[in-house]
Amino acid sequence: MRYLLAFFASLVVSGAGLAQAYTVNGPERAHIRESLDISWTAPQDDGGLIEIRPADGEQRRSVYAYVRANPQSILAPNAAGEYVIVYVHGGEVQASRPLSVYLPEATLAAPDTADAGAAFEVVWTGPDSNGDRITLAERDGAVIRGLSYAYTGSRNGGPVRLTAPRDAGEYDIVYVSADTVLARAPLTVGGITASLSAPAQVHAGGAVTVAWEGPRNAQDRITFAARDGEPLGGASYRYVSAATGQSVVLTAAETTGPVDIVYLSGGRVIGRTPIEIIPASIELDAPSEVEARMQFEARWSGAGNQGDVIRMQAADGSQAAYRYIDPNEPVAPLVAPASEGEYELVYFSRAGREMARRAITARPAPQLPGDLLVEQSRAQLGPRDAVGVILDASGSMLQRIGSERRIEIARQTLAHLVSDTIPAGTGFALRVFGHRETDSCRTDLEIPLGPLVPDAASAVISNVNAMNLARTPLGHSIALAGDDLAAATGQRILILLTDGEETCDGDPAAAIQSLRDRGWDIRVNIVGFAIDDAALEAEFRAWAALGNGDYFTAGDGAELEAALSQAIAVEFEIINAATGETVGHGRAGEPVTLAPGDYQLRWGEAETRNLAIVSGETTRVTLD
Template identity: 35%
Template sequence: MVKLTLIGMFCLYSATAWAQTGSLEAPATADIGSDIQVNWTGPRYTYDSIYVADPAAPDSAAALATATSILSNKGAVQVRVPDTPGHYELRYYGSREKAVLGRRAIEIVDVPASLEAADSAGIGQQIAVSWTGPGTTYDRIELHTRGAADDAKAMVGHSITGRVTPINLVVPETPGDYEIRYVTVQSGRVLARRPVTVTETAATLDAPDQVELGEEIQIAWTGPGNSYDRIELHPVGAAEDAKPVRSASLLHKSPVSFKMPEQPGDYELRYALRQTDRVIATEPVTVGAVETSLDAPERATADTTLHVGWVGPGNNYDTIGLWEPDAADSAEAVAGSAILNERNPLPIELPDVEGEYELRYRTAQTKQVLARKAIVIEPAGRLAVMFDREGEEVTGGHADGTGAVELILDASGSMLQRDSNNKRRIEIAREVLDEFVRNYLQEDQPFAMRVFGHKEADKCRTDLEVPLGPIDPQAAAQIIAGVNAKNLAKTPIADSLAQVPSDLAGASGPKTVILITDGEETCDGDPSRVIEILRGQGLDVQISIVGFAIDDADLKATFESWAQLGGGSYFDADSAEELSRSLRTVISGPFKVFDAQDQVAGQGVIGGADIVLPAGTYRIETVGASPEVIENVEIKPGELTRVSF
């Protein structure tokens, strides 16, 4: 009996020793939905909780879903109170005891709320809503149909964060009576209301009645102009919800550029709203067939440039190309060029394989062929013009001169690379050019020099270092000595060539341009297009290219094509000796080839690259005041003809 009594006394002592209480200190009142600071004392167990409850509610754990947990021994926590006014009780709930250890009464009071906005707005427009109220994070400003239940789903709404006012709402695209509401986040109470009327907005479209296939037109419009409203094109009679043939967003701009389809027919332009796809304006437009034709000879020579005249839509990236006669219209062309900025005629580099082909005008969008023309590609002949003695050393220009000479030197970062003798490319180029201007240009020869890549890294800069004038060898050599390649500098070949007309504006007679480079264009230019423009302007210029230390076969082929377009030659130089010989060859022996109609059929330099010519009889003349002439040179298809001066 004594033992049992001792055990009973121990249990009573233990229960007394572990009994716990808590206390709470907080404001007597608080605004609805606000965060208050609650100071507390208690067991300090992690995950003890403080929450707000109805005083009549039982001390159960059911309210813990909205409780604030005590996660540290700090004596204060932030507690969010309900957003419905009334008398409440703060409670300290012990996680181990599973009981409320402390209480404090608190009154939650309402906060006046108000809304300010325009009385009306056009369909789909954005309106600014200014508000006052509790400003509890994630309270909402919502738009409802007028008369909708308070718990109805909003048509559109935005949460309040950071107490920002005003808040922008995009109203519906259906006219009618609506209501803006301030809605609390916890209970969904509506604290303020404001009516707004959404009105219809008239819209118009103004475009040509008749357009060509693939034509880009300008469409002027009036209307709501809401972000991502759009103009759509549909076949006449298409359902309002049908997928458009094409569309363009308005983006607050009028007029809007709009590309028409390449299929003829009757269409309808529609102003479609962003949210509902509702159409509020239409405008008919007819896309008509365009007369399309190709102008080219019935026969052409392989491996030459054919200039094809055309009549047609002329849309950018329409293509004129060469196909085998039985090739599908969707197949890749054997050769071709894209129309840009209505360039006409269009040059096409013909393949080196003879045979029967078909020229086609093909649209850019749908690959539709609008015109065809049969053409026969005949084998080309080639002409090599040499000096009298094979291997003759060229030591200077003709006595009667070659006209103005311009050097364009690449001094970009790649020219800092070293050769097998540990010598930088730019050093080799400087030494060769020093010798060239001192010893191989004639006295008073018109001369200019442009350099790129030597002044700024990561730039596409090109500079005329020696303006056009009679050659001053000493001064030119000093400028050349000061040129050094700049690491990471870019290679603006196209832009440098584009400056040639202004660089040589004061020169008369034939002009020779020599580009020395060790790399490809890196400034997004199109050197071949620039060369075509230079030659098309009637400028009497011959452009030769010296590729210095080029080991890329594709790049060599590109340079060869540029030189061919420029009426000059391509030279491959891997050493100082080859670089020097290339320069001397260019200035020592330019010539032109004339056909039976006395038209220039080609040009080059003596000892330079072969010239591709159609079969026929030609006259060859050196360039200068007293030209040397070779008459009746017969070029045979598929054969190389050699002549010598």
């Protein structure tokens, strides 16, 4: 009755004696949480309020909205029942109309069974109201918080993807609107197991290949655990997926003793196999004397691992030269310091543990040496060769260097690379990550391998934009690059251009090793852009050494352009013309110091050139 009195009172305008009507219009029926368009008429344009109240008048408003546009959108209440829509102005109800709210129908179609932690799809019909979701509940009971769910959004029936609980048992899949369950479908969740196979022993710090069979659920991973105990914090791990195949490579800790390798699904151990980490040993060999500024070879044997480094250091511990080892190659070339004196070669493990040491003396060269500088106008690459570029377009590439964003600088330098440096017709592929989805580890092949067409490649590169909050899947991108470059039949050069660390739980070292295991002529070069983390740079250097490549650093556009050019520069051997012995290695653009004499330069597919090094002079050789 008081709604009716308020309505008639609203028809009289004080002092004017004129009747000006308030009205409110809307549907008579709606389902819970349905979006309603409410219109009205009123003698004023602002200050109004639309409310939906229970019809019995015993409770306060259920929902409301300040009027901003006519009609005004508002959601129906969360519970079925009888209501009134009212227009309020000046704190008083000026107009009203009844609204009946009902429960809509919904249906679910989904598998009857699923393995614990497995993904499955659900097809549905229902109101698709704002906030409606499909999730899991107790059998014939309440919704279980913390389990997988998906909002219906505007998928028009789905499907949506859920993950089964990690605990076996009887559940319901439910369609929930607000807090009301509109439909149920039973789901039986079964238990799961996994099996693992690995060698009985691995050297400290070494790589171990683990064969596995398991459910391959989202976020399943293989790692190390205490013997018959829980997973070890900080231990090497690999997520399993279709991309990893049926084996993964882990890196053992440098702490020796018995441990287990375990398969984790949903945070639980569902499979394990024992392994023992045994002490590693290294023997180091090198000339007892080397000539200052000259290249020489240090040789190692034993259980060398990715990330190990050989350092040449003075008596006070200061570093004169270093080289990260390639676990596949027992020779590490170094360049002796310019200062004569007593030094030591020291082999350090990845964790900084000393493994071997030997004395070495730097003596003045009997003659003043000369330098060799090999230059090239364009990269020495042909149609059988291939260059693959992995471009980081994650959120950090939006940071600025001066007035330009990092991604803008990267685009410009890559455009110059494909236009001015890599010969047209060379095999070329471009993979990019971070440019498609936020908070994602997605990586996309934007230019499949094919003969380079500079204008077309530049057009693709110019359209790459970094996306804020996108993540950095270095390992997965490198792994996929193996397929990207598989069709090439000549040398393969893979360049990773990044400004940050792995953030998608990948294993770049294992991915690089898998490329080397294919037996290809491949170099994996890493270009660090605006990196200010010494530990990260050391890791990048170790990865590049593992990939038979190098690490290049760049702090601005000019340095980045130089780094990319160096990453595809031709590499060569230097052979003593008199003895036929290989006495050095180099890369175009980087001078090599040699004793005076006659040499032969060898590069590419057995291409050679004779040259003479003159004391105190630089010999320049241009490769066309």
